[in-house]
Amino acid sequence: MADIVSVKNLVKRYGELVALDHFDLRIAQGEIFGLLGPNGSGKTTSINCMLQLLPYDKGSVRLFGQDMAPGRYDLKRRIGVVPQQVAVFEELTVRENIDYFCSLYEPDRTRRRQLVDEAVEFVGLQDFCRFRPQKLSGGLARRLNIACGIAHRPELIFFDEPTVAVDPQSRNAILDGICRLRDEGATVVYTSHYMEEVEQICSRVMIMDGGRTLAQGTVDELKRMISMGEKVTVEVGDLAPAALENVRTLPHVLTAELDSGQLVCSCEASPHNLVDVLDALRSAGAAIGRVWSEPPTLNDVFLEITGRELRDQE
Known part of the structure; x- marks a missing residue:
């Protein structure tokens, strides 16, 4: 498939700070591509550079196979942006908001009326067209935000954390819509910072930090990059230090931590992890309750690749 987005060797500096450090990105037509990173990793900067909202110091951006530039309004008409913050006009109704944003791309009123109708139906706001945004719940406001960004039927759409602070029903509706x-x-x-969403809908994922790509691939490919093969959890109640040490010294156990009566073991890939952990506990006389094993999640991948220390907000 042809690349819709092609970014090569992108460098963006703010004085001494390097926000993007020779950043590369390729996205094929028809993908849902997850762009992940800790706060301050360069995600927002990279998107703003792609959209030509920020100048950059070096590199190239090609969208739809063509060079992107601030004046390429022919390309910008083919792009939709759904920002993290709900960005609509409080004095306009739901329908008027969608119509206004659509008018920035489509001047023909007849065609625009059809597009607005389709956008309203797409996000399920038919019963709220005469409402003003302040009367909408958080989930409905998010859906209005999406309608404003996609009403002109863009070919390339940037979603910046569209499910922040919404209920599970609204989140499912938004993900289904995407x-x-x-x-x-x-x-x-x-x-998004919700790893389970990215794992659910994205065909490929990039993890970036410090303005650079740390890893990219399908979710399964990323999981194979890390040392952890599975997580074994055992309810043990009180556990003697010697029993905990028995588990920690097992060949394939990376970490073993006791928390609120649960022993959580991160293990390398091995067919015998669960049996080995249970045997070590039994030999130490530990009382064992429920036991379960889980494969690594995208969240585990993210933390192993980017680290576990707290970050400042972007």
Whole structure:
């Protein structure tokens, strides 16, 4: 498939701070591409440079196979942006908001009326067209934000954490909508701190930090990059220090921590991890309750690659 986004050797500096450090990115047509990173990793800067909202010091950005530039309004009309913060006009109704944002791309009123109708139906706001944004719940406001960004039927859509602070029902509706946009031919760039969402909908994922790419690939490919093969959890109640040490010295155990009566073991890939952990506990006379084993998650990948220390907000 042709690359819809092609970024090569992108460098962006703020004085002595290097926000993007020879950053590369390729996204194929029809992908939902997850762009992940800790706060301050360069995600927002990279997107703003791609959209030509920020000048950069070095590198190239090509969208739809063409060089992107601040004056390329022909390309910008093919792009939709759904920002993290709900960005609508409080004095306009739901329908008026969608119509206004659509008018920035589509001047023909007849065609625009059809597009607005489709956007309202797509996000399920038919019963709220005459409402003003302050009367909407958080989930409905997010859906309005999405409608404003996609009403002109863009081919490339940037979603910046679209499910922040919404209820599970609204989150599922938003994720289903993004998948429908993909099925209808759109290419999606998706940023989120909810790893389970990215794991659910993204075809490929990039993890970046310090303005550089640390890892990218499918979720399964990323999981194979880390040392942890599975997580074994055992309810043990009180556990003697010697029993805990028995588990920690097992060949394939990376870490073993006791927390609120649960022993959590991060293990390398091995067919015998669960049996080995249980045997070590039994030999130490530990009382064993429930036991379960889980494969690594994208969250485990993210933390192993980027580290576990707290970050300042972007």
